Amino acid sequence: xxxxxxLLIQRDRDIIRIEFLDKNILEEALIQQIGEEIAQVIDxxxxxxVLISFANVEHLSSAALGTLITINNKVRQKEGQLRLSNIxxxxxxxxxxxxxxxxxxxxxxxxxxxxxxK
Amino acid sequence: MKKLSxxxxxxxxxxxxxxxxxxxxxxxxxDSACFAIRLALDEALSNAIHHGNRDDASKHIxxxxxxxxxxxxxxxxxxxxxxxxxxxxxPTLDENLECPHGRGxxxxxxxxxxxxxxxxxxxxxxxxxxxxxLPERA
Numbered sequence: 001x002x003x004x005x006x007l008l009i010q011r012d013r014d015i016i017r018i019e020f021l022d023k024n025i026l027e028e029a030l031i032q033q034i035g036e037e038i039a040q041v042i043d044x045x046x047x048x049x050v051l052i053s054f055a056n057v058e059h060l061s062s063a064a065l066g067t068l069i070t071i072n073n074k075v076r077q078k079e080g081q082l083r084l085s086n087i088x089x090x091x092x093x094x095x096x097x098x099x100x101x102x103x104x105x106x107x108x109x110x111x112x113x114x115x116x117x118k
Numbered sequence: 119m120k121k122l123s124x125x126x127x128x129x130x131x132x133x134x135x136x137x138x139x140x141x142x143x144x145x146x147x148x149d150s151a152c153f154a155i156r157l158a159l160d161e162a163l164s165n166a167i168h169h170g171n172r173d174d175a176s177k178h179i180x181x182x183x184x185x186x187x188x189x190x191x192x193x194x195x196x197x198x199x200x201x202x203x204x205x206x207x208x209p210t211l212d213e214n215l216e217c218p219h220g221r222g223x224x225x226x227x228x229x230x231x232x233x234x235x236x237x238x239x240x241x242x243x244x245x246x247x248x249x250x251x252l253p254e255r256a
Contacts, residue, residue, distance in 0.1 A: 026160050027128055059153070061160050062225055066218030073216060090153050097228045098221050099210040 006034055009041060012051075015117060016041055017110070019053045025060040035067040039074060048080035049117045053110055055086040065100060072104065081105075083113040122181040126171040126196075131163035134181055138192060145185045151246055154229035155190055158244050161222035162194040170196025170240055189231070193243045200239030 008019040018038060025031060042048045050071075068084075075082040085107045087095070095101040107113035122137075124130035138159060139152050147155070163179065171177040183192040209220045227233045232245040 027132060028164065029128065059156055059160075061157070061164065062219075062221035063164065065221055069216055069218040090150065094157070094225070097225065099215060103215050 005037060006030060007037055009037075012114070015049045015051055015114060016045065017051050017053070019055060020057050023056055023058045025057055025064040028063050031061070031063050031067050035070060038071050042071070042074050042078060042080070045080070046078065048075055048078055050075055050080065051083045051085060051110060051113050051117075053086045054084065054088065054091060057091060058088065060091060060094065062098075065094070065098060069100070069103070081117055083107060083116060085110045085113040119182055119184045122183075123178050124181070125175045126167045126173060126177050126179060127175055128164070128167060131160070131167060131179070134163060135159045138181075138183055138190075141183075141185050142190050145187075145190075147185075147190065147246075147248065151190075151248065155192075155244075155246050158226040158229045158233075158246075159192060159194070161226050162192070162242050162244060165222050165242075166194050166196035166198075169201065170198030172198070187248070189245055189247045191243065191245045193241055195236075195241040198240050200236075202239055203235050203242075 006021050008021060010017045018041070020034070022030065025034070042050065072082050083105050086109065087106060092101070092106070095104065095106065105116065107116065122134055124134060135156055139156050142152055142155055166179045167173060171179065177197040180195040181192065183190070203223050206220055206223050207214055209215070209217065209224055214220065226242070226244060230244045231247040231250040234243045235241065
């Protein structure tokens with residue numbers, strides 16, 4: 001993890017587990033930094049299996065959704081798999097309203113997400 | 119009615135939504151209403167800074183807000199030429215779902231009771247009524 005990272009990144013066998021450390025994913029400099037850090041991790045992996053947990057997150061913006069879409073596209077380009085988990089009900093509603101719950105594979109818990117990887 | 123003027127910097131925007139949310143909470147607005155106000159105001163300020171003022175810190179964003187028993191009303195204005203909100207493509211269409219941009223206006227509309235723009239398109243007014251259920255799904 002970089003010294004000033006806003007993410008907790010851990011390897012769990014062949015799965016990259018990422019957790020946001022911030023409650024608010026609103027500020028664009030932060031969102032850009034998070035996006036770049038995750039992109040670097042994906043770039044270093046072949047067929048990346050990535051699980052992003054939102055357990056700590058209370059607010060996010062459309063810019064954060066945009067970064068998640070970019071990450072999803074990058075994972076798919078590398079024939080990997082992306083899962084999201086532990087999303088607060090208020091934030092999940094944002095995914096529903098934007099219909100991004102159709103684009104992302106979202107699970108209640110990290111355990112369910114982990115068992116869904118192929 | 120409170121009036122604020124901030125330079126086009128995201129750090130300044132964070133202070134504005136912290137102040138508005140603190141005032142809304144002090145007036146008894148619920149957690150879900152404050153979630154909605156923070157989300158919509160963040161989108162409005164972000165649009166004003168990036169699209170309106172093109173990240174030019176010498177330009178300013180004007181914010182006026184009024185919190186009453188019935189509603190929270192916020193107007194955000196930038197110095198840009200304005201835009202046509204109805205020309206923004208629908209981000210929920212299948213062909214736009216993978217586009218990383220263009221969800222700000224639809225989120226404001228989903229989470230606020232009323233959203234209106236002036237004719238020029240450089241000012242947006244967000245109104246959240248206390249008793250409005252939320253959110254309305256697209």
